[in-house]
Amino acid sequence: xxxxxxxxxxxxxxxxxxxxxxxxxxxxxxxxxxxxxxxxxxxxxxxxxxxxxxxxxxxxxxxxxxxxxxxxxxxxxxxxxxxxxxxxxxxxxxxxxxxxxxxxxxxxxxxxxxxxxxx
Numbered sequence: 001x002x003x004x005x006x007x008x009x010x011x012x013x014x015x016x017x018x019x020x021x022x023x024x025x026x027x028x029x030x031x032x033x034x035x036x037x038x039x040x041x042x043x044x045x046x047x048x049x050x051x052x053x054x055x056x057x058x059x060x061x062x063x064x065x066x067x068x069x070x071x072x073x074x075x076x077x078x079x080x081x082x083x084x085x086x087x088x089x090x091x092x093x094x095x096x097x098x099x100x101x102x103x104x105x106x107x108x109x110x111x112x113x114x115x116x117x118x119x
Contacts, residue, residue, distance in 0.1 A: 044092070
């Protein structure tokens with residue numbers, strides 16, 4: 001079965017959410033949108049607010065999924081985080097930007113990499 005990019009992205013975000021929950025994160029929001037910005041996952045890691053960008057690919061043929069995070073994408077992520085913070089009353093000791101990179105073969109095989117504190 002061939003997955004569209006949208007379907008693959010949804011699967012990746014689902015896998016990333018399960019992974020984060022399994023390692024102790026509390027998921028606060030998924031696919032949060034405001035005007036023209038979007039956040040894949042907003043989570044809590046102890047007292048740190050974490051904005052996670054999820055990148056999923058079928059193979060590493062064109063590089064690892066995390067390599068798709070450019071300076072422009074990081075700027076969009078920061079803008080989206082500011083919008084999220086502006087619309088939510090929260091008290092956290094800090095914020096962090098993470099990237100979850102997923103190589104997805106099928107429903108039984110995937111490789112997850114978690115990069116913390118991406119600048």
